[in-house]
Amino acid sequence: MKIATYNVNGIRARLPRLLEWLEEEKADIVCLQELKCDDDNFPAIDIEAAGYGAVWHGQKGFNGVAILARDAQPSPRRVGLPGDPDDTHSRYIEAEVNGVVVGSIYLPNGNPQPGPKFDYKLAWMERLRAHAAELLAEEVPLVLAGDYNVIPTPTHDDVFSVRAMQSDALMQPESRAALRRLLHLGFTDAIRARHPEGAVYTFWDYTAGAWQRDAGFRIDHLLLSPQAADRLLDAGVDKEYRGREKASDHAPTWVMLEQE
Template identity: 40%
Template sequence: MKIATWNINSLKVRLPQVLDWLAAHEPDALCLQELKLEDKAFPLAELEAAGYHAAFVGQKTYNGVAILSPRPIDAASVVRNIPGFEDEQKRLIAATIDGVRVVCGYFPNGQAVGSDKFDYKLRWLGALTAWLRGELQTHERLVLAGDFNIAPEERDAHPDWKDEIHVSAPERAAFRALLDLGLIDAFRLFEQPERSFSWWDYRMLAFRRNFGLRIDHLLVSPALRPACCSCTVDKAPRRLERPSDHAPVVLELA
């Protein structure tokens, strides 16, 4: 089983790239973030023509998440947004695919440490962690995938990264709280090249210089750890013309 996550930074702009990537890689589940379009504008017909079903929730201009799969997605299994957490922003969707609970999240950026948006980020993370505790009791096989907007360790940020956001102590503590649920960072189950990142700014030739952050993650439940075969960053889409500033991260399960 192949599960991938990709912050696409506008599905309208990047739809041809997504369709090409689906055809080349044939994932069992592709988690997308930052759709940046309303539900009525979601390209369901184009994706179905390519052989993919979709569960999605979006809003105009910002946010939006989706799970794509070649398997039909049981509508009864779909959850949109964190239950019990009032939020106008569309940042989370979950569905069960082939016996695996797939949770796709676009975690808040936080803007700056100490800001109102940073406080919202921590509250959102707290609500997610509390909800996932129950999900893990119900779903033994679970994957939490998405753009976390957190580089959890020093090696996940370029050494010259100076901004506090994404690497601050409160954000990293929130990431560890997810691991304390029993979730495992699939990427770190395998030997990886030094300075492995999944996001690079459009400015300052950041991709060419590999000045980036690893902020896109796939966390797996303990039951799935023995099934993990590989977890890699696919940099190829980042080299395309008009790319997303994120690259897909791909997990393969036996």
């Protein structure tokens, strides 16, 4: 079972690339982020024609998350992250597919920091940690996948240049500590479980020739519950898709689990 996360950076603008990837890679479950469209404009007909059922949580021009399932219809469990009933950002959706619970996450960027956007990011991460703890208590195969907007370590393994990103919200000590607290609940970082050393990047900016220079960093993560980690076969990044015409600035990132 291949489960992937893919920040599409505008699903309508990148629809040809998304459909191309779905056809070529045939992921079983796909978590999408940054749809940048409201619910009524989600391209459900195109997704269905590609062989995928879908649930989504859109927002006009910003944010937006979805979960797709190949030859299946995801069973929705939750729309929106609990803990703040006044939160209007569409950043979390949760569903069950073939016995696996999946959360699609678009964590706040937090820039500029310090400031209210960074405070919101850290508060959102605490809400995520609280909800994740409740999900872990269910003791089911669980994958929390998405664009976490956090570079896990200030090393070349996770970021092309520590100096270039040292003032960015994505790499602040508070952001990294919040991600560690989440992991320490009992999650496995799928990419590092399979690739413990070496540079693995999932995002390359459109500016300054970042893609051509491989000046990227790792912010798209798949966190596995113990029940999912027991089934881990492989994990990786479909890096080649970042280099295609009019591609997203993120590459699809995935985990392969043994089918029960």
